[in-house]
Amino acid sequence: MDSEESISKLLRLKRYEQPRPDYFEDFLAEFQLRQRAEVIHRPFWNIAWDRFSSLFSPLPSMRLVAASSFAAAVIATGVTLNWSSQEAKTSPATWNLSSAAQTRLESAPSAFTAPKKRVSSLQYVLPTRPTGYASARSF
Amino acid sequence: MNWFCHSLWALALLAPLFPLSLGAADQSTAQSLCSELGRIFEQHRRSVVRVYATDELGVRVGSGFFIDPSGLIYTHAGTVMSAEDVKVSFGGRMTPAQVVTIDERNGVAILKVDCASPFIPIGDSDQITNATPVILIGFPEDYEVSSHLGMIAARERQHLGKYFATSHFRANMAVQRGEGGAPVLNLAGEVIGILMARIGDGTACHILPIRAAEKTRQDISRFGELRPGWVGGEVEDAAAAHAGSTAQILTLGPGTPAAQSGLKAGDVILSIDGIPVTRSEDVLDAAYFLTAGDLVEVRIQRDGETRSISVKPTTRPVLPVETMALGN
Amino acid sequence: MDTPETPDSELVSRTQAGDARAFDELVVRFSPRLYGLVYNMTASHEDTNDLLQDIFAKAYRSIKGFQGKSAFYTWMHTIAVNMTINFLKKRNRRKTMSLDDVDSGILSDPDFIKATSHGDPSQDANLVELQKKLNESMLKLSHEHRAVVTMFDIQGMPHAEIAKILKISEGTVRSRLFYAHRQLQNHLQEFMKH
Numbered sequence: 001m002d003s004e005e006s007i008s009k010l011l012r013l014k015r016y017e018q019p020r021p022d023y024f025e026d027f028l029a030e031f032q033l034r035q036r037a038e039v040i041h042r043p044f045w046n047i048a049w050d051r052f053s054s055l056f057s058p059l060p061s062m063r064l065v066a067a068s069s070f071a072a073a074v075i076a077t078g079v080t081l082n083w084s085s086q087e088a089k090t091s092p093a094t095w096n097l098s099s100a101a102q103t104r105l106e107s108a109p110s111a112f113t114a115p116k117k118r119v120s121s122l123q124y125v126l127p128t129r130p131t132g133y134a135s136a137r138s139f
Numbered sequence: 140m141n142w143f144c145h146s147l148w149a150l151a152l153l154a155p156l157f158p159l160s161l162g163a164a165d166q167s168t169a170q171s172l173c174s175e176l177g178r179i180f181e182q183h184r185r186s187v188v189r190v191y192a193t194d195e196l197g198v199r200v201g202s203g204f205f206i207d208p209s210g211l212i213y214t215h216a217g218t219v220m221s222a223e224d225v226k227v228s229f230g231g232r233m234t235p236a237q238v239v240t241i242d243e244r245n246g247v248a249i250l251k252v253d254c255a256s257p258f259i260p261i262g263d264s265d266q267i268t269n270a271t272p273v274i275l276i277g278f279p280e281d282y283e284v285s286s287h288l289g290m291i292a293a294r295e296r297q298h299l300g301k302y303f304a305t306s307h308f309r310a311n312m313a314v315q316r317g318e319g320g321a322p323v324l325n326l327a328g329e330v331i332g333i334l335m336a337r338i339g340d341g342t343a344c345h346i347l348p349i350r351a352a353e354k355t356r357q358d359i360s361r362f363g364e365l366r367p368g369w370v371g372g373e374v375e376d377a378a379a380a381h382a383g384s385t386a387q388i389l390t391l392g393p394g395t396p397a398a399q400s401g402l403k404a405g406d407v408i409l410s411i412d413g414i415p416v417t418r419s420e421d422v423l424d425a426a427y428f429l430t431a432g433d434l435v436e437v438r439i440q441r442d443g444e445t446r447s448i449s450v451k452p453t454t455r456p457v458l459p460v461e462t463m464a465l466g467n
Numbered sequence: 468m469d470t471p472e473t474p475d476s477e478l479v480s481r482t483q484a485g486d487a488r489a490f491d492e493l494v495v496r497f498s499p500r501l502y503g504l505v506y507n508m509t510a511s512h513e514d515t516n517d518l519l520q521d522i523f524a525k526a527y528r529s530i531k532g533f534q535g536k537s538a539f540y541t542w543m544h545t546i547a548v549n550m551t552i553n554f555l556k557k558r559n560r561r562k563t564m565s566l567d568d569v570d571s572g573i574l575s576d577p578d579f580i581k582a583t584s585h586g587d588p589s590q591d592a593n594l595v596e597l598q599k600k601l602n603e604s605m606l607k608l609s610h611e612h613r614a615v616v617t618m619f620d621i622q623g624m625p626h627a628e629i630a631k632i633l634k635i636s637e638g639t640v641r642s643r644l645f646y647a648h649r650q651l652q653n654h655l656q657e658f659m660k661h
């Protein structure tokens with residue numbers, strides 16, 4: 001066997017080094033958890049701007065989805081209680097928008113088919129990482 | 140009876156065959172241990188609840204438990220974070236729950252249901268030592284309430300190079316998805332910790348000492364909000380110990396309570412609010428319990444002299460998620 | 468599969484319009500592949516897990532800026548490779564290599580059987596030894612050389628694709644591979660004697 005070819009073959013065997021089977025399901029769950037946490041930490045105006053600017057998407061059907069997700073971002077930020085940043089507190093004006101947008105969310109036609117490989121929508125919680133970290137030597 | 144009790148009985152019955160046989164006294168020890176474990180489970184399983192949290196991504200299911208007779212519940216922040224709707228299942232029915240607070244620092248969330256409840260008494264997690272046996276009662280996946288017997292291996296400040304906000308117990312006990320937020324009890328039937336995370340595939344786990352969770356509850360009780368305290372100092376380990384400690388102040392942030400208190404760079408910390416400090420890493424746990432606005436005494440060693448400096452912590456600045464995840 | 472899979476480009480458009488679940492589908496689709504890429508460069512399952520979370524978080528935050536000039540596949544891989552190389556540069560301590568679970572599929576792979584049996588059926592010991600040798604040799608390569616070897620030899624990506632991802636010429640890809648293979652040959656001399 002040519003040694004160059006052998007190296008290639010040996011290396012190709014490394015593709016079998018895989019994590020345990022349910023790893024990728026857990027991976028998605030952790031990713032979603034991080035996304036939620038990021039919604040909490042990003043300033044409200046930052047999230048709203050992102051969603052607002054996507055309202056100007058060229059595709060009309062996208063605008064409905066954009067508006068719904070804008071409302072969802074507002075709701076997601078709004079339900080965070082007792083958070084230390086001011087951005088988490090909602091104003092009456094925001095809640096009005098939320099309830100109107102909530103109705104839109106519920107009545108928005110599902111213009112798309114659901115993705116093929118779906119992770120179970122019932123997620124049993126036990127993370128592999130703590131929720132918060134600290135700097136060891138600062139107080 | 141579970142396999143553990145069966146094993147003990149088997150051992151007791153086979154005792155005459157072994158050179159060191161179990162005497163009558165040991166048989167009754169096995170018997171009383173079994174019934175004690177069974178009793179703790181029977182007494183407290185009704186105080187453990189299943190938590191359902193719904194948001195646009197789906198439904199998250201975790202465990203939780205009552206800590207007072209008015210329906211107050213401890214659960215895992217990861218279950219209820221940014222949920223639009225939270226329900227709790229206990230006593231055969233589903234009840235809506237209000238989220239009182241979510242403490243991302245320690246991973247605890249407090250819920251409230253509108254009814255009277257049984258509850259698990261709170262124990263002293265400071266008294267837990269290595270090799271303490273503990274019982275976890277939780278709802279794994281979609282199974283009924285289940286018990287696990289394990290042992291506290293050690294207290295850990297970090298995992299894979301990243302520091303927890305406060306020490307966690309590391310326990311050897313098989314835990315399963317859905318049990319995040321479950322109570323961990325000592326053999327006196329008191330809750331001494333909350334299950335926070337599994338290690339790897341779940342044959343070991345990290346448990347938050349109940350004292351750390353109580354800090355969250357106390358802040359809510361006193362102020363209606365979380366008030367983690369921060370003074371703005373950084374420490375490092377000095378080459379030599381002074382009065383038994385190597386934790387030396389490296390810097391004091393400009394304009395911070397530490398800077399304004401009279402503390403100086405070079406001071407060696409001996410204790411913070413009564414919690415002893417012997418090396419720089421110890422400040423992690425001492426600092427965790429600080430409350431913004433509550434004056435504390437910091438004992439230091441300076442120029443061979445022991446002094447006490449009063450410091451009033453302010454609100455800990457909230458770090459963005461990415462900074463926290465990357466560690467110090 | 469009886470119906471065709473939703474193309475990446477459609478999932479991307481939906482994500483850009485704010486449909487978080489569309490991005491979840493992309494995560495499900497790309498995480499196994501990217502896992503292999505990152506793991507073979509870092510040789511640590513724990514580091515890979517963290518890095519992969521960061522990679523998808525970055526992709527999600529930057530996806531509005533993706534204009535479809537290249538395939539999403541290429542864009543995702545570019546982010547993954549760049550973040551992994553940056554991570555490796557910052558990693559100041561050599562991590563011990565984790566000989567983690569190997570999928571049992573390897574035992575029936577004809578190349579594996581040929582490479583390790585030598586007519587001798589004690590496959591398990593050979594497997595561990597082989598993994599260890601390979602991991603050691605890979606870690607001795609520079610980050611850039613390890614990247615091309617991972618993508619070409621382990622993941623089976625064509626030269627052209629690797630060139631697009633690393634933003635270098637195909638010629639450079641080939642010469643890096645050649646150099647890396649020679650380095651690996653030197654390290655794996657013992658194994659190659661058989």
